Amino acid sequence: MGKSSSRPDEVVLLSDLPPCDLELNNVPESLKEEASRQTAADICETHEEKLKLFCVDHQKPICVICRDSKDHKQHQCVPINEAATDSKNELRMALMNSKTKLSKLDEEKLTCDKMHTHIQKQAKQTEEHIKGEFKKLYRFLRAEEAARIDGLRKEAEKKSQDMQIRRASLIVQISSLSKTVKAAETDLEAADLSFMTNYEAIKNRAQCTLPDPETPSGALIDEAKHRGNLLFHVWKKMKSIIQYTPFCLDPNTAKSNMIVSEDLMSWTINNEKSDALGMLMSLAPLGLALGYIPGMYS
Numbered sequence: 001m002g003k004s005s006s007r008p009d010e011v012v013l014l015s016d017l018p019p020c021d022l023e024l025n026n027v028p029e030s031l032k033e034e035a036s037r038q039t040a041a042d043i044c045e046t047h048e049e050k051l052k053l054f055c056v057d058h059q060k061p062i063c064v065i066c067r068d069s070k071d072h073k074q075h076q077c078v079p080i081n082e083a084a085t086d087s088k089n090e091l092r093m094a095l096m097n098s099k100t101k102l103s104k105l106d107e108e109k110l111t112c113d114k115m116h117t118h119i120q121k122q123a124k125q126t127e128e129h130i131k132g133e134f135k136k137l138y139r140f141l142r143a144e145e146a147a148r149i150d151g152l153r154k155e156a157e158k159k160s161q162d163m164q165i166r167r168a169s170l171i172v173q174i175s176s177l178s179k180t181v182k183a184a185e186t187d188l189e190a191a192d193l194s195f196m197t198n199y200e201a202i203k204n205r206a207q208c209t210l211p212d213p214e215t216p217s218g219a220l221i222d223e224a225k226h227r228g229n230l231l232f233h234v235w236k237k238m239k240s241i242i243q244y245t246p247f248c249l250d251p252n253t254a255k256s257n258m259i260v261s262e263d264l265m266s267w268t269i270n271n272e273k274s275d276a277l278g279m280l281m282s283l284a285p286l287g288l289a290l291g292y293i294p295g296m297y298s
């Protein structure tokens with residue numbers, strides 16, 4: 001029951017609002033009232049004379065009798081139409097100032113809209129530029145990585161090959177020396193006479209002229225060369241390909257007919273290209289921005 005009773009309340013509230021035609025009917029009434037009020041205001045309440053004058057000191061309308069009264073005798077009183085003309089002129093001046101300011105504000109609002117659009121454009125362009133610059137770094141790093149890995153693989157291949165060759169040569173030497181050893185052992189089993197008769201030949205045959213095997217130096221991969229201070233060397237090389245300029249052009253100070261280059265080092269106007277130096281030698285219409293200050297973004 002409580003719920004259903006709240007509904008009619010809402011309906012009543014809505015119907016309580018004055019309908020539109022009712023409001024319109026009220027307008028002439030209120031105007032009449034206003035008019036009568038104004039008529040009453042035209043007459044001096046004390047003297048029932050028309051308020052034809054204006055007391056400058058009191059800043060209020062008065063009648064001719066008021067002017068001669070004690071209250072206003074010493075005051076500056078002017079005809080009300082004169083006072084009104086002066087005051088209206090004063091207001092017109094103020095209004096003119098306000099209108100000028102209004103148009104300035106409108107103009108500024110337009111500028112604001114343009115700048116808002118420009119900010120979006122700036123953000124997009126700058127983002128693309130940053131991405132482009134980083135792509136250069138990625139490209140450099142990928143190329144550098146590939147070159148270093150390629151160098152390492154070539155060294156590994158060469159050294160593996162050398163090792164294989166050395167291994168093959170050792171196999172030949174082992175085989176040859178094994179045969180010599182076996183022959184000498186056989187010779188040792190021969191009868192003394194026979195042995196001594198052929199001793200000179202046996203001795204020569206058993207002689208090993210091979211030098212002691214030695215592990216060659218530099219056979220392994222030069223890890224120190226490939227890994228030592230790797231990042232430092234890459235960074236140093238990267239530094240050598242990156243140009244640092246102590247200044248760049250500030251696009252925010254460029255005039256509308258100027259196109260500042262991608263690297264902010266030059267600008268174009270009317271299809272005539274000028275380099276940064278040329279720009280400096282001209283009337284310097286563009287502002288200069290300081291280049292990257294070390295540590296600024298770290």
Ligand SMILES: [Zn+2]
Nearest residue numbers: 044047063066
């Ligand atoms: Zn009066």
Ligand SMILES: [Zn+2]
Nearest residue numbers: 055058072075
């Ligand atoms: Zn007065």
